[in-house]
Amino acid sequence: MNLRPDPTFHASAKLAMEAPIETYGFTVMLSPDGSQPDGIAVVDLDPKSKTYGEIVHQVIVPNKGDEFHHFGWNACSSSLSPLTGHAFLERRYLIVPGIRSSRVYVIDVKEPLEAKIHKIIEPEEIFAKTGYSRPHTIHCGPEGIYVSTLGGGGEDGTDGPPGIFIMDCETFDVIGRYEMDRGPQDKHYDFWWNLPQDYMVSSEWGLPPQFENGVVPEDLLSNKYGHSIHFWDLRARKNVQTIDFGENYQMALEIRPAHDPTKSYGFCGVVVDTTNLQGAIFTWWRDDDGTWKAKKVITIDPRPEKPENLPPLLQGFEAVPPLVTDIDLSLDDKYLYVACWGLGEMHQYDVSDPMNPKLVGKVEVGGIAKGTAHPNGKPFVYGPQMVEVSRDGKRVYWTNSLYSTWDDQFYPDDEGGQMVMAHNDEKGFRLAEDFYIDFPKGYRSHQIRLEGGDCSTDSFCYPNV
Amino acid sequence: MEELSVAALWWAVIASGLYHGLNPGMGWPLAVSAALMERKTSALPKALGLLALGHFLSMLAILLPFSLMITLVEYESEIRIGAGVIVVAMGGYLLINRRHPRFLARVHPARLALWSFLAALAHGAGLMLVPIYLGICAIAPEDTGHLAAQSLMQNDLGVAVAVAGLHTLAMTGAGAVIAVFIYLWLGLKFLSKTWFNLDLVWALSLVLVGLFGIWSAVTH
Numbered sequence: 001m002n003l004r005p006d007p008t009f010h011a012s013a014k015l016a017m018e019a020p021i022e023t024y025g026f027t028v029m030l031s032p033d034g035s036q037p038d039g040i041a042v043v044d045l046d047p048k049s050k051t052y053g054e055i056v057h058q059v060i061v062p063n064k065g066d067e068f069h070h071f072g073w074n075a076c077s078s079s080l081s082p083l084t085g086h087a088f089l090e091r092r093y094l095i096v097p098g099i100r101s102s103r104v105y106v107i108d109v110k111e112p113l114e115a116k117i118h119k120i121i122e123p124e125e126i127f128a129k130t131g132y133s134r135p136h137t138i139h140c141g142p143e144g145i146y147v148s149t150l151g152g153g154g155e156d157g158t159d160g161p162p163g164i165f166i167m168d169c170e171t172f173d174v175i176g177r178y179e180m181d182r183g184p185q186d187k188h189y190d191f192w193w194n195l196p197q198d199y200m201v202s203s204e205w206g207l208p209p210q211f212e213n214g215v216v217p218e219d220l221l222s223n224k225y226g227h228s229i230h231f232w233d234l235r236a237r238k239n240v241q242t243i244d245f246g247e248n249y250q251m252a253l254e255i256r257p258a259h260d261p262t263k264s265y266g267f268c269g270v271v272v273d274t275t276n277l278q279g280a281i282f283t284w285w286r287d288d289d290g291t292w293k294a295k296k297v298i299t300i301d302p303r304p305e306k307p308e309n310l311p312p313l314l315q316g317f318e319a320v321p322p323l324v325t326d327i328d329l330s331l332d333d334k335y336l337y338v339a340c341w342g343l344g345e346m347h348q349y350d351v352s353d354p355m356n357p358k359l360v361g362k363v364e365v366g367g368i369a370k371g372t373a374h375p376n377g378k379p380f381v382y383g384p385q386m387v388e389v390s391r392d393g394k395r396v397y398w399t400n401s402l403y404s405t406w407d408d409q410f411y412p413d414d415e416g417g418q419m420v421m422a423h424n425d426e427k428g429f430r431l432a433e434d435f436y437i438d439f440p441k442g443y444r445s446h447q448i449r450l451e452g453g454d455c456s457t458d459s460f461c462y463p464n465v
Numbered sequence: 466m467e468e469l470s471v472a473a474l475w476w477a478v479i480a481s482g483l484y485h486g487l488n489p490g491m492g493w494p495l496a497v498s499a500a501l502m503e504r505k506t507s508a509l510p511k512a513l514g515l516l517a518l519g520h521f522l523s524m525l526a527i528l529l530p531f532s533l534m535i536t537l538v539e540y541e542s543e544i545r546i547g548a549g550v551i552v553v554a555m556g557g558y559l560l561i562n563r564r565h566p567r568f569l570a571r572v573h574p575a576r577l578a579l580w581s582f583l584a585a586l587a588h589g590a591g592l593m594l595v596p597i598y599l600g601i602c603a604i605a606p607e608d609t610g611h612l613a614a615q616s617l618m619q620n621d622l623g624v625a626v627a628v629a630g631l632h633t634l635a636m637t638g639a640g641a642v643i644a645v646f647i648y649l650w651l652g653l654k655f656l657s658k659t660w661f662n663l664d665l666v667w668a669l670s671l672v673l674v675g676l677f678g679i680w681s682a683v684t685h
Contacts, residue, residue, distance in 0.1 A: 004657075005660050
């Protein structure tokens with residue numbers, strides 16, 4: 001416990017943008033075949049450092065086959081909420097779930113170069129206390145650490161719906177389920193919220209049998225993956241509304257609310273429209289009558305391609321779908337970054353008017369049947385995937401792996417893990433030639449977290465003034 | 466001598482009010498947040514008023530049972546010692562259990578009066594007043610022995626309301642000064658700078674006030 005709030009807690013997004021810039025990043029190291037244990041790479045992000053752009057430390061866990069995917073902080077700017085009284089926590093621990101093992105690691109990164117495992121929560125504890133499995137997205141919030149899960153009980157995770165569970169943010173004890181009334185929600189993926197307005201939004205990927213061994217083409221073509229988002233009364237833990245985008249909008253994944261809590265809108269990325277292979281972004285907002293609405297505001301077309309250049313899964317379509325697998329919104333709510341994992345493109349949209357986004361920047365690297373090299377000449381396998389934006393909005397980092405079995409289906413001949421960075425300044429949105437991390441052999445890369453918080457971790461309790 | 470003591474105790478009511486008001490845990494950041502969210506200055510006094518209402522009711526909820534009990538004049542010192550022990554115990558509990566009550570985080574951000582009521586209860590803010598209040602009751606009625614129980618009770622009820630009211634006024638004033646300064650001039654950056662962890666000091670204050678209650682009962 002500190003005597004003063006952690007200096008990385010910011011009352012508003014604007015103050016977070018003005019804070020000192022990140023000097024370390026933390027990135028998932030994934031052993032796709034489980035032959036080695038997974039880990040977290042500590043990356044030097046300080047341009048003045050001799051080891052800039054290198055992995056300077058690794059926390060390798062003792063178990064194999066966890067499949068690290070998403071992770072998050074034990075505490076963030078939301079701790080400054082005047083309601084919670086958590087202002088004296090430290091942003092110190094990364095909560096890293098294994099999506100395949102349901103094991104959760106708590107990693108102490110107070111000294112990034114000496115980061116180490118603080119606690120391991122075994123899957124049995126999570127199963128027993130929550131009835132959920134396959135933990136995924138982490139957010140720190142009013143009642144502690146919230147963890148979304150993709151599976152329910154039982155061997156294949158289909159015994160009951162998945163949901164969110166809560167962990168104590170100091171002892172890391174698993175407390176129990178979040179939901180009091182889940183309404184029609186029966187699949188899960190991402191979630192985020194607006195703390196002063198007291199609402200939460202959650203999204204859907206698919207159930208464990210639909211993703212663990214790869215995408216199931218029959219399920220995709222019969223529109224059985226998730227296509228709804230759910231609105232919740234955050235503190236009453238009740239579903240208040242569900243919006244179905246339409247069953248062809250398969251895999252409604254990342255939820256990105258505006259960071260300024262006076263705003264009542266946000267975005268959701270949809271991986272693929274099964275009627276035309278487009279990727280899509282929906283804007284959701286609260287209408288004057290208090291009900292939630294959603295509208296498709298961005299579509300990204302597929303690119304025609306000869307079947308012989310395509311993986312077997314896509315040969316029948318003779319096209320490369322964009323595959324919108326991740327999106328991230330800058331802290332000033334101005335730019336939305338959209339990863340088109342199939343096309344091998346990272347798009348930058350100006351979303352100052354959230355109902356009329358404008359494509360203002362684009363970077364090409366990787367991609368199905370294209371494999372655009374990095375400007376430094378080195379390869380970038382797969383396509384742009386997990387994207388993270390620096391607090392000041394000037395640096396955009398991303399990695400390339402989506403999920404072990406899906407990488408192998410969409411990019412059967414590729415192997416490797418890269419992390420790159422793009423500048424966003426007066427010279428435009430462009431890849432940095434001097435920042436390119438090739439992960440150690442046998443490891444792929446996934447989500448990135450930035451020291452002191454980033455655009456997809458922190459939620460703020462005060463407006464930008 | 467006795468008049469001086471009464472005056473000192475009333476000042477203690479005001480001082481504890483100022484102390485509670487300065488503590489961010491009693492709600493001034495909520496008032497800043499409410500005004501900023503609604504984008505209008507008038508939301509600030511409104512929020513402070515709701516926080517004050519909750520705090521006042523919480524003080525009364527703690528003081529009223531004691532004001533009823535104190536009519537049992539023959540047990541007066543036992544009641545005062547008992548109250549002192551409760552306050553010390555609450556302080557001790559907060560010293561050992563340094564964790565924040567999670568249920569406060571579950572209150573809807575717009576229900577400021579409810580939040581303030583529960584926050585004051587959970588932190589033992591009302592208990593901190595009990596020994597002071599009992600001290601005033603013990604000294605103030607000059608001819609306690611001659612008064613009928615009925616009028617004594619009314620008198621003590623009046624004192625309880627006055628103690629809670631004066632305390633709340635002082636608390637709201639102190640909180641309002643910080644909230645207004647941050648809202649109008651200093652800005653949000655100052656919010657996290659002025660936010661001090663008073664948990665330890667708060668718990669020790671409860672222990673001290675409780676010990677004072679016991680001491681004054683024993684020496685009375």
